[in-house]
Amino acid sequence: MEPPAGPASTRHVPWNRLVLAVSLLTFWTPPTTAQLTIETVPPRAAEGSDVLLLAHNVTKNPLGYAWFRGETVDHSQLITSYRVDINVTTNGPTHSGREALYPNGTLLIQSVTQKDTGSYMLLVTKNDLQTERQTGHLHVYPVLPRPIITSNNSNPWEHEDTVVLTCGPETQNTSYMWWISNQSLPKSTRLELSEDKRTLTVFNVTRKDTGPYVCEARNPVGISRSDPFTLDVLYPVARPPLQASNTTVPEHEGPVVLSRLTDETGVSIRWLFKGQSLLLADRMTLSSDNSTLTIDPISREDAGGYQCEVSNRGNSRKSGPLRLRVTWQENARALDVGAITGIVIGVLLVLMPLAVLGCFIFLHSSCLTRY
Template sequence: MEPRSGPASRRHVPWNRLLLAVSLLTFWTPPTTAQLTIETMPPLAAEGSDVLLLAHNVAKNPLGYAWYRGERVDNSQLIGSYRVATNATTKGPAHSGRETLYPNGTLLIQSVTQEDTGFYTLLVTNDDLQTERPTGHLHVHPVLPIPVITSNNSKPWEHKDTVVLTCGPETQNTSYMWWISNQSLPKSTRLKLSEDKRTLTVVTVTRKEKGPYVCETRNPVSISRSDPFTLDVLYPVARPSLQVSNTTVPEHEGPVVLTCLTDETGVSIRWLFKGQSLLLADRMTLSSDNSTLTIDPVSREDAGAYQCEVSNRGNSSRSGPLG
């Protein structure tokens, strides 16, 4: 009798081993090489400072490096190259005299200017002759000068003139802020800022808006404030009045005190006698602010009409005559 034919025997694999194999295939991945990158340090570069373009994740045992201005490898834009085997650095046509290449691939740029703003490309040649070309960007910001406030009207009239204040100079990537009397600008329909906030318009100015004003400029690397600026707001001067201590005084006696009364501040006062500027005699004295005239003793030559005049930079006003 011939033996019964049948299927070949199969070796059974336990299910838990299959599960382990699948798990290993699922979670195991071949190691990857970290990507070569460039970091700018400091990230915000101020004009005149020193900046490093740091090369991260450089492969082991590279043959050499080369740095270029721009986003591509162009020999006319070569800053310099470094050969590891000889520890030799060769300067390129784009070298300004301020660049230094280090053996780890880092580039130092000293005393950067705004012209240094742009892209930089690093070419790394590895020991297998493969190359890597990461690109970084450097943005150099100017250190802002002290701003200056200018006005379109140096002597505006109250309730009449509109004043435009400008914070200068104008610089790119700069924000502007304003203060009045050491406070942020109040909400007012008569205070209007331009879109870039560099210009402040004061509509129909009053003495309340005379200031002082300060403007501030900011960019990513610096902050600067202007000197205070005060508007010389002109306004009509109210008519003063005269007060006298005694209108009838015997000759050679005294004193007689005349006082100029005014509610105005920041005004100057002068005295008139018979419509002309008063010439002070030895018997006459004025107070420090000229508001009081004392005559002692009195002479018949002093008889007549006295007036006082108050004035600011805009106009003046006289009292009625007394005497």
């Protein structure tokens, strides 16, 4: 008879596997629950917009939530709280009427203002009365008004004055940029920006510095540009020389064109005749820029001295007189001599028969008296 079987022997485990198992037990720890976080949406808020403080990774089945202004649990800074099990919301001392707390712990702030900028803390109370807290941050930026460019000198003189242009109004957290004639600022020793770039200084202005100038204000939530601003640079105008297509013209002929030789821009032009403002007749036309006067046809009334006066807001200059001669006077004199001769001859032709007749009557009367 076989002896009874003994106890079952233990299965042999290789040493290297045992070392591996011990190592895994030593270094492996159960995965931790994801940490509570607060996300601000949108991350950069414009004044007047609505903002959500989103609560992420909130513990399951919490007992309640509470939102505070600041970074500590201070009941004087309580905004609002929510008890999940009884579905009750309680507003605190800092509740403005614009806040709403959702059942998932998210806080809505409507129509935010710059005073809403700051820290917000969420306190989550778990079922075991343990708490978890996390802080979010809200930064509210103003809606940028349209910038306005102002100048310290409305009528600077060329090569003499320095002009300071300022982009306003000043707002916080705002950067500024400038353009001249739709181009970024060129590198020039006559142009200087202030440290905050709100002020542009133009040294020794010239007529080429008229602009237009545009300033741009930027903050994290918007961009706004000013209306174009143009400098009115004053400069002395030169005496305008005149020329004429012809200075001696027979009456009823033409045209005669009078024009100034310089093409100076930014000036107004006035024509004078015999020292007085020219009254345009139907026979006269001016070019679109008033720099050319055309007379067609010429009349004897057009004879005399013409001048061109150019002016800007700084000063004015007149040209020397240019005299126009109409030759109707010489033709009229020759015509008068011929007319007079003809009249004399005509009168003589009429008077001679009358003289002969008178003489005959006189002789006849004398003869009758004698006899």
